[in-house]
Amino acid sequence: MTKTEKMVLQQYIDAGYEHVPNARIQLRFKNDFSMHYVFICNNADQLSKEWRVRHKQVIDEYADYEGPSFMDWNYYEVFLVDESFDPSTQSQLIFEIEQEKSYSRKFVRSITEISSLPPGAIRTQDLQKGERSLDNALKSWESTIGERLYQTIVDGPKNRIEERLEGLIREETNA
Secondary structure, three states: OOHHHHHHHHHHHHOOOEEOOOOOOOOEEEOOOOEEEEEEEOOHHHHHHHHHHHHHHHHHHHHHOOOOHHHHHOEEEEEEEOOOOOHHHOHHHHHHHHHOOOOOEEEEEEHHHHHHOOOOOOOHHHOOOOHHHHHHHHHHHHHHHOHHHHHHHHHOOOOOHHHHHHHHHHHHHHO
């Protein structure tokens, strides 16, 4: 494991995440509410060439996931690029990656921003344990996005979700 990988590992563990490595994705973490994948790139060219390949690995895992349904919507991919990475000169690439939201949210960060990981951290030690905290989170999510949309997301199969959601939104708009 490289020095950077060790720093990422420690950052996530300190935030209360569990390290869940596998053969294809070494830096994979989860907590009670989310799954995070961290990919380290040597430079902007490598990022540009490899981010879709890495995203495909996440999609493959996502398709096989069989846990709580709300977890399906809390997948994050973090692409860390070496210290020479200048976001101001790579704004188009960053925009392309971060705006592509199928199956997961994506973040591009310089290794110098490693202390800001993980994005949207939910510290496990701050959560209530058990069903009550999960119940509260699911109710909050349902009340935020609406009952029909919530049911469409959590009750339906994963395949073709974008199409089903677009249909529901069209129905609501035309009603």
